[in-house]
Amino acid sequence: xxxxxxxxxxxxxxxxxxxxxxxxxxxxxxxxxxxxxxxxxxxxxxxxxxxxxxxxxxxxxxxxxxxxxxxxxxxxxxxxxxxxxxxxxxxxxxxxxxxxxxxxxxxxxxxxxxxxxxxxxxxxxxxxxxxxxxxxxxxxxxxxxxxxxxxxxxxxxxxxxxxxxxxxxxxxxxxxxxxxxxxxxxxxxxxxxxxxxxxxxxxxxxxxxxxxxxxxxxxxxxxxxxxxxxxxxxxxxxxxxxxxxxxxxxxxxxxxxxxxxxxxxxxxxxxxxxxxxxxxxxxxxxxxxxxxxxxxxxxxxxxxxxxxxxxxxxxxxxxxxxxxxxxxxxxxxxxxxxxxxxxxxxxxxxxxxxxxxxxxxxxxxxxxxxxxxxxxxxxxxxxxxxxxxxxxxxxxxxxxxxxxxxxxxxx
Amino acid sequence: xxxxxxxxxxxxxxxxxxxxxxxxxxxxxxxxxxxxxxxxxxxxxxxxxxxxxxxxxxxxxxxxxxxxxxxxxxxxxxxxxxxxxxxxxxxxxxxxxxxxxxxxxxxxxxxxxxxxxxxxxxxxxxxxxxxxxxxxxxxxxxxxxxxxxxxxxxxxxxxxxxxxxxxxxxxxxxxxxxxxxxxxxxxxxxxxxxxxxxxxxxxxxxxxxxxxxx
Numbered sequence: 001x002x003x004x005x006x007x008x009x010x011x012x013x014x015x016x017x018x019x020x021x022x023x024x025x026x027x028x029x030x031x032x033x034x035x036x037x038x039x040x041x042x043x044x045x046x047x048x049x050x051x052x053x054x055x056x057x058x059x060x061x062x063x064x065x066x067x068x069x070x071x072x073x074x075x076x077x078x079x080x081x082x083x084x085x086x087x088x089x090x091x092x093x094x095x096x097x098x099x100x101x102x103x104x105x106x107x108x109x110x111x112x113x114x115x116x117x118x119x120x121x122x123x124x125x126x127x128x129x130x131x132x133x134x135x136x137x138x139x140x141x142x143x144x145x146x147x148x149x150x151x152x153x154x155x156x157x158x159x160x161x162x163x164x165x166x167x168x169x170x171x172x173x174x175x176x177x178x179x180x181x182x183x184x185x186x187x188x189x190x191x192x193x194x195x196x197x198x199x200x201x202x203x204x205x206x207x208x209x210x211x212x213x214x215x216x217x218x219x220x221x222x223x224x225x226x227x228x229x230x231x232x233x234x235x236x237x238x239x240x241x242x243x244x245x246x247x248x249x250x251x252x253x254x255x256x257x258x259x260x261x262x263x264x265x266x267x268x269x270x271x272x273x274x275x276x277x278x279x280x281x282x283x284x285x286x287x288x289x290x291x292x293x294x295x296x297x298x299x300x301x302x303x304x305x306x307x308x309x310x311x312x313x314x315x316x317x318x319x320x321x322x323x324x325x326x327x328x329x330x331x332x333x334x335x336x337x338x339x340x341x342x343x344x345x346x347x348x349x350x351x352x353x354x355x356x357x358x359x360x361x362x363x364x365x366x367x368x369x370x371x372x373x374x375x376x377x378x379x380x381x382x383x384x385x386x387x388x389x390x391x392x393x394x395x396x397x398x399x400x401x402x403x404x405x406x407x408x409x410x411x
Numbered sequence: 412x413x414x415x416x417x418x419x420x421x422x423x424x425x426x427x428x429x430x431x432x433x434x435x436x437x438x439x440x441x442x443x444x445x446x447x448x449x450x451x452x453x454x455x456x457x458x459x460x461x462x463x464x465x466x467x468x469x470x471x472x473x474x475x476x477x478x479x480x481x482x483x484x485x486x487x488x489x490x491x492x493x494x495x496x497x498x499x500x501x502x503x504x505x506x507x508x509x510x511x512x513x514x515x516x517x518x519x520x521x522x523x524x525x526x527x528x529x530x531x532x533x534x535x536x537x538x539x540x541x542x543x544x545x546x547x548x549x550x551x552x553x554x555x556x557x558x559x560x561x562x563x564x565x566x567x568x569x570x571x572x573x574x575x576x577x578x579x580x581x582x583x584x585x586x587x588x589x590x591x592x593x594x595x596x597x598x599x600x601x602x603x604x605x606x607x608x609x610x611x612x613x614x615x616x617x618x619x620x621x622x623x624x625x
Contacts, residue, residue, distance in 0.1 A: 225470070228465065228495055229420060232495050232518075233420045233422055233423050233495075234422065236423060236426070236495075236518045236519065236521065236522070237422040237423055237425075237426045239519065239521070239522030240423075240426035240427070240429070240430055240521055240522055241426070242522065243430065243521070243522045243523070243524040244429065244430060244433060244524075246524070247433070247434075247524055267522050267523075270519075270522065271519050271522070274495075274517075274518075274519045275519075278495065278496050281496065282496070287465075287495075287496050287498075288498050288500070290470075290471060291464075291465075291471040291472040292471070292472065292500075296500065299500065300498055300499065300500045303499050303500065304499060304548055
């Protein structure tokens with residue numbers, strides 16, 4: 001408790017001493033940038049001044065954080081701009097720059113207003129508690145009788161100590177409140193403003209959404225694998241057993257045994273179940289994507305299309321399953337639409353990866369007029385947007401129809 | 412027939428072994444991953460290998476790749492690929508060397524026992540067997556290229572059956588045609604696909620390949 005009180009007192013005292021310096025600095029910055037703002041040198045000078053301002057603000061943030069026992073994160077946006085001029089101008093638009101300066105100005109009066117009462121009260125109380133140690137050295141003649149007894153007799157001095165100890169708690173409370181008030185105000189101005197909090201929240205949401213989408217893709221792959229190793233395999237195995245039973249029945253059973261027809265029906269039903277599972281799996285996560293990756297899967301799509309399709313793809317590197325699947329289904333849907341509606345002779349699919357963006361383009365030479373709000377395309381757009389991507393369909397009457405999608409694919 | 416099986420799922424491996432031994436074949440090795448398949452084929456030199464596409468270690472298309480690598484070293488090693496789905500790309504890769512003695516079937520087909528047994532005989536004998544599903548995918552693609560679109564509907568039917576690995580006489584029975592007219596259809600198909608003369612099996616494989624690649 002004593003350590004904490006000492007820390008609060010130190011905070012207040014330092015505030016009183018630092019206040020004039022920060023005030024002076026804020027004054028210099030404001031004057032210098034105000035005067036230079038009309039000249040060519042304005043932005044770079046402001047850049048340098050702000051560098052110092054941010055160090056001072058950083059010191060204040062550290063002081064407030066140490067007092068309150070929690071870190072105060074800096075609110076600054078990442079520096080942007082090609083040269084000192086551009087960077088300087090960016091800084092003038094950043095709210096945090098002006099909030100820093102406001103605090104440096106406020107520091108001065110606020111430091112005095114909270115610091116002086118806090119320090120004085122604490123020193124007086126400490127002096128009272130320690131009265132027996134020093135009052136004898138300071139002669140106090142001509143005091144009123146009660147005060148005289150307290151100051152000039154040994155029992156009186158111990159009575160003062162008692163009084164000081166009794167007052168210690170309220171004094172401690174006052175010092176703590178003053179220090180915390182000042183620190184909380186500092187955090188309000190120097191910490192993250194609403195804009196920064198929103199930006200951080202948006203980043204966080206994008207990251208968590210991406211995680212959900214990736215987890216979903218991984219889950220779909222797992223389901224595909226489970227179906228392959230589980231249900232599908234079991235049905236095939238059951239079919240094999242039926243086939244053997246049928247064979248035995250044929251060898252040993254009577255001719256025209258009606259059980260044989262039932263066996264044949266059962267086998268046909270199993271075949272239908274398998275065909276249905278295969279269709280389902282293709283819609284979930286096409287096996288060829290797992291086997292061979294996106295480029296080969298697009299090649300297979302092109303090969304299966306009912307019109308000639310050229311696929312032009314560069315080296316795409318490693319892609320997340322969610323990105324691969326989205327790209328695959330965009331191309332699949334676009335090709336299906338072209339085959340169904342466009343009366344096109346040819347279709348070209350371009351796939352390129354530029355750093356962290358995968359761009360797809362499916363272009364046909366058909367008659368256009370496709371409805372971009374059709375249900376298939378809308379579903380795909382949602383899928384692409386869930387990956388923070390964009391998809392657009394242009395299809396003027398007379399053609400061509402072009403489907404473009406961009407998918408972020410940072411690994 | 413001496414057969415090597417590569418299938419990682421115990422249930423299906425056992426089912427295949429039962430079916431093959433019940434029908435008088437010998438399973439000389441049953442392995443559950445791609446590297447073991449290659450060494451088993453080297454060691455046993457079987458009359459036929461039946462291989463699942465998806466095998467450990469990667470659970471992708473290791474089985475297919477192992478089969479291709481075996482045939483790269485030993486052309487004409489008879490291999491029947493089984494899979495739970497068919498990809499035209501894989502069929503084309505299997506046929507690409509033009510040597511025959513390959514098959515590509517859905518696992519479902521094993522349950523049609525007579526046809527399956529017939530298929531393994533044909534592959535072991537150097538023929539080509541493609542799943543009807545592969546053929547169906549091809550027909551779904553309308554008029555994609557000159558050669559194939561020049562075929563008459565009847566010729567397409569014949570080509571589909573050739574792709575499934577049927578012999579001329581089997582095609583006669585299937586389409587209720589006389590042997591000379593089947594032969595005439597096949598000659599027409601080969602001419603329209605611009606395939607140079609060569610021995611019959613070889614050309615038939617190439618006809619299917621031409622079909623798959625367009």
